[in-house]
Amino acid sequence: MIQRNATMADVARLAGVGKMTVSRVLTGSAGVSATTAERVYRAIKILHYQPNEVARSLRAVNSKTIGVIVPYLYDPFFATCAHAISTVAKQHGYSVILTTSDENPDIEQKQTSLMLRRQVDGLVIIPVSDNDRYYSGEAFSRVHVVTVDRPVRGSRFDSVLVPNRAGARIAVEHLLGHGHRSIAFLGLSRTLYTMKARYAGYREAMSGAGHSPQPYIECGSPEETAALLRSMLNSPEPPTALFAGNNLCMRYALHALSASGIHIPRQIAMAGFDDFEMADVLQPALTVVRQPIYQLGEVAANLLFQRILGSEGPKPGHRVILPVELVVRCSCGCEPRTHKSAKEEQPAPGITSGQGRPPLDSTRETLDPPFDSGR
Amino acid sequence: MIQRNATMADVARLAGVGKMTVSRVLTGSAGVSATTAERVYRAIKILHYQPNEVARSLRAVNSKTIGVIVPYLYDPFFATCAHAISTVAKQHGYSVILTTSDENPDIEQKQTSLMLRRQVDGLVIIPVSDNDRYYSGEAFSRVHVVTVDRPVRGSRFDSVLVPNRAGARIAVEHLLGHGHRSIAFLGLSRTLYTMKARYAGYREAMSGAGHSPQPYIECGSPEETAALLRSMLNSPEPPTALFAGNNLCMRYALHALSASGIHIPRQIAMAGFDDFEMADVLQPALTVVRQPIYQLGEVAANLLFQRILGSEGPKPGHRVILPVELVVRCSCGCEPRTHKSAKEEQPAPGITSGQGRPPLDSTRETLDPPFDSGR
DNA sequence: CTGTTAGCGCCTTCAA
DNA sequence: TTGAAGGCGCTAACAG
Numbered sequence: 001m002i003q004r005n006a007t008m009a010d011v012a013r014l015a016g017v018g019k020m021t022v023s024r025v026l027t028g029s030a031g032v033s034a035t036t037a038e039r040v041y042r043a044i045k046i047l048h049y050q051p052n053e054v055a056r057s058l059r060a061v062n063s064k065t066i067g068v069i070v071p072y073l074y075d076p077f078f079a080t081c082a083h084a085i086s087t088v089a090k091q092h093g094y095s096v097i098l099t100t101s102d103e104n105p106d107i108e109q110k111q112t113s114l115m116l117r118r119q120v121d122g123l124v125i126i127p128v129s130d131n132d133r134y135y136s137g138e139a140f141s142r143v144h145v146v147t148v149d150r151p152v153r154g155s156r157f158d159s160v161l162v163p164n165r166a167g168a169r170i171a172v173e174h175l176l177g178h179g180h181r182s183i184a185f186l187g188l189s190r191t192l193y194t195m196k197a198r199y200a201g202y203r204e205a206m207s208g209a210g211h212s213p214q215p216y217i218e219c220g221s222p223e224e225t226a227a228l229l230r231s232m233l234n235s236p237e238p239p240t241a242l243f244a245g246n247n248l249c250m251r252y253a254l255h256a257l258s259a260s261g262i263h264i265p266r267q268i269a270m271a272g273f274d275d276f277e278m279a280d281v282l283q284p285a286l287t288v289v290r291q292p293i294y295q296l297g298e299v300a301a302n303l304l305f306q307r308i309l310g311s312e313g314p315k316p317g318h319r320v321i322l323p324v325e326l327v328v329r330c331s332c333g334c335e336p337r338t339h340k341s342a343k344e345e346q347p348a349p350g351i352t353s354g355q356g357r358p359p360l361d362s363t364r365e366t367l368d369p370p371f372d373s374g375r
Numbered sequence: 376m377i378q379r380n381a382t383m384a385d386v387a388r389l390a391g392v393g394k395m396t397v398s399r400v401l402t403g404s405a406g407v408s409a410t411t412a413e414r415v416y417r418a419i420k421i422l423h424y425q426p427n428e429v430a431r432s433l434r435a436v437n438s439k440t441i442g443v444i445v446p447y448l449y450d451p452f453f454a455t456c457a458h459a460i461s462t463v464a465k466q467h468g469y470s471v472i473l474t475t476s477d478e479n480p481d482i483e484q485k486q487t488s489l490m491l492r493r494q495v496d497g498l499v500i501i502p503v504s505d506n507d508r509y510y511s512g513e514a515f516s517r518v519h520v521v522t523v524d525r526p527v528r529g530s531r532f533d534s535v536l537v538p539n540r541a542g543a544r545i546a547v548e549h550l551l552g553h554g555h556r557s558i559a560f561l562g563l564s565r566t567l568y569t570m571k572a573r574y575a576g577y578r579e580a581m582s583g584a585g586h587s588p589q590p591y592i593e594c595g596s597p598e599e600t601a602a603l604l605r606s607m608l609n610s611p612e613p614p615t616a617l618f619a620g621n622n623l624c625m626r627y628a629l630h631a632l633s634a635s636g637i638h639i640p641r642q643i644a645m646a647g648f649d650d651f652e653m654a655d656v657l658q659p660a661l662t663v664v665r666q667p668i669y670q671l672g673e674v675a676a677n678l679l680f681q682r683i684l685g686s687e688g689p690k691p692g693h694r695v696i697l698p699v700e701l702v703v704r705c706s707c708g709c710e711p712r713t714h715k716s717a718k719e720e721q722p723a724p725g726i727t728s729g730q731g732r733p734p735l736d737s738t739r740e741t742l743d744p745p746f747d748s749g750r
Numbered sequence: 751c752t753g754t755t756a757g758c759g760c761c762t763t764c765a766a
Numbered sequence: 767t768t769g770a771a772g773g774c775g776c777t778a779a780c781a782g
Contacts, residue, residue: 005517007774007775007776008776008777016751017752018752018753018754019753019754019775019776019777020752020753020754020777020778021751021752021753023776023777024751024777026518027777029777031751031752032751032752033751033752035779036752037752047516048513049490049492050492050514051492051775051776052433052492052494052774053489053492053493053494054429054432054433054438054493054494054776055758055773055774055776055777056775056776056777057429057758057776058427058433058758058760058774058775058776059757059758059760059775059776059777059778060758060776060777063429064700064701065472067726072458073448073457073458074451074453074454074455074458074669075454076449076451078451079448079451079454079457080448080449082454082473083448083449083475086448086473086474086475087475090474090475090482090486093470093495095474095489095490096472096473096474097440097470097471097472097473097474098461098471098473099459099461099464099465099470099471100458100461100462106413107465108624111465113425114470115470116424116425117426117427117429118428118429119428119429138423139423139425142380147532153410154781166565166754168556215511228775229582251652251656254653254656255648255655256657259658276653278629278651278657279625280625280630280655281626281629281630281633281657281658282653282658283657283658291781294449312775363476367772382758382759382760383759383760383761384759392757392768392769393767393768393770394760394761395761395762395768395769395770396767396768396769398760398761399761399767399768402761404761405770406767406768407767408767408768411767411768426759426760427758427759427760429758429759430758430759430760430761430774431759431760432760432774433758433759433760433775433776434759434760434761434762434773434774434775435760435761435774502767557765607753662767
């Protein structure tokens with residue numbers, strides 16, 4: 001732990017050449033005679049020399065590092081995105097500085113600015129809401145940023161999203177097709193972009209079928225969800241189906257329902273947004289809107305590198321919408337059958353509306369869901 | 376994108392002071408008069424100056440960065456560890472360079488050495504097997520390394536582990552207590568440290584009860600697992616219980632069993648290693664050995680920072696074993712009941728062996744499972 | 751083909 | 767309390 005690392009000067013001295021020659025051998029630039037190169041290689045080996053990338057970063061214009069910020073890593077959705085981004089970065093020989101924001105705008109700001117000070121060449125962020133002002137600061141005028149899963153309002157950041165509203169809508173329409181008229185929407189914090197958009201989709205589906213949308217149910221914790229569901233089911237007109245805005249809501253609801261001994265789909269039908277590993281081995285297998293999670297991260301990272309590497313690419317603020325698909329399993333009331341893409345989605349038996357719907361992957365989501373987020 | 380970032384020299388010039396004064400204001404060291412400090416702050420604000428951490432790292436002895444390598448990020452176990460490490464790092468004002476090895480020794484080596492070149496102050500690794508030789512290289516004599524989940528044979532790295540063998544043993548003993556005599560062990564690649572240790576625990580339990588352990592079943596893919604299980608169940612003496620070495624095996628097995636319409640635990644009982652989110656909402660709820668996943672990462676990171684920050688700490692090669700607990704649910708054949716710690720674990724109804732067992736958290740796992748890993 | 755000079759942005763050292 | 771010089775390890779730009 002005492003002796004310092006070998007530097008290029010050490011190698012140069014041992015090989016009896018100048019530092020530049022060593023540098024050239026390492027970067028493979030310009031011509032170095034085979035014999036001197038050999039001497040340099042030998043010295044490198046003897047000294048176990050490793051180039052100092054920090055010094056390189058300081059000297060060069062880029063650091064060959066990108067920053068990644070996700071809300072949580074223990075959430076498989078975010079972790080899978082992060083994995084994809086990391087994989088693409090590796091392919092480009094880049095390192096990834098990764099951190100979590102815990103959905104906390106302050107942490108996100110602090111971590112972002114730390115990454116900027118560390119001279120990252122670009123950033124992939126799953127941004128917390130309400131940091132819009134921060135991101136329009138001039139600190140961001142010199143980095144490339146791509147956001148995933150959520151856009152940043154009014155920014156020139158590229159983003160990669162899914163059609164949340166349309167996805168929720170077709171899932172709820174599927175539920176409606178089973179004859180349900182009273183369907184409740186379960187969400188997390190309504191400040192989340194995805195929750196707002198999915199709730200909007202739910203409302204569209206309900207209104208479109210001539211039923212009144214029910215108020216947003218915010219599932220803060222398993223206990224809260226259980227209490228909410230209990231009181232809901234004891235109300236005069238209990239819902240006959242539930243739509244879960246994401247997997248956490250789904251899990252809370254499943255817990256509560258299973259504790260109450262309520263049978264799905266006989267007593268209450270269910271569908272949710274976002275597929276997961278065990279969704280098809282649950283009893284009943286869950287009907288869900290599947291998102292291309294890995295691709296979200298992959299496309300975002302590729303877009304970022306396109307910018308970093310300076311190839312033309314689309315104009316700033318580019319939006320990529322990746323298609324989702326409705327995976328029909330049993331919790332909605334269907335008998336087991338195979339997956340079908342949302343694009344090919346046919347009305348379920350008994351569905352009322354027969355008009356066509358736009359393909360999901362071309363759906364441009366507006367930035368602000370068309371409803372008052374205050375309620 | 377054209378104009379360069381402000382540097383300390385810019386700030387100094389604008390404030391009409393020397394660079395050192397700016398530096399002192401920033402680091403808060405030594406005395407700077409309030410009035411000059413004020414001038415400096417104003418200049419900083421005007422120029423939107425942000426210190427360049429790369430330059431700092433080059434100048435300083437440390438980079439305030441640690442490296443983290445996990446096999447995969449889409450595996451919730453690894454991702455949760457990573458989250459914990461990242462959280463601890465954040466508390467110390469450190470950044471985390473994270474990457475995945477994909478269980479590939481080559482990738483692991485390349486990424487590790489990249490991190491070393493980036494001058495990380497320490498490393499937390501979930502190491503791939505068979506990289507032992509690499510890690511004894513002299514490159515590692517000057518970094519602090521803590522491994523998680525798996526040790527590195529013959530290294531001076533600290534590691535944070537769980538009692539794999541003992542955990543598997545008590546789970547299998549629990550199955551034995553239900554009267555099962557033919558229990559099969561399902562694992563992933565047998566080159567994995569955890570799989571070897573857990574299989575050893577399985578064998579201990581079987582032999583201890585006077586039954587012969589069955590050969591290691593390697594679940595390469597869902598299809599392979601399904602085929603393996605099918606042929607196993609059609610054999611003259613089919614197993615009446617299964618122990619899954621981790622969640623992936625568990626999932627594969629669950630899929631196969633559910634596809635074959637086999638009822639758990641009536642037709643076959645199950646237990647597994649590692650708890651997961653949905654384990655208690657599955658039908659039946661799964662009996663598993665729960666590992667303190669987040670703590671594994673947390674303890675490892677804390678140990679690393681103890682070393683980095685130079686406080687004394689334990690001697691190199693320190694092993695921390697974190698306790699696991701058997702979470703008894705229904706897939707083993709038990710009726711629903713509450714969790715109990717492995718330490719308090721009582722024999723299940725009908726269990727034959729009554730002698731005490733050592734508390735799990737004090738179990739020192741030997742590095743090499745006491746069986747020939749060649750088969 | 752090879753070496754010298756200079757400087758990336760910061761902070762330690764020393765002097766004022 | 768403040769500043770100037772110098773160097774961390776590397777490489778672009780210019781000699782030779």
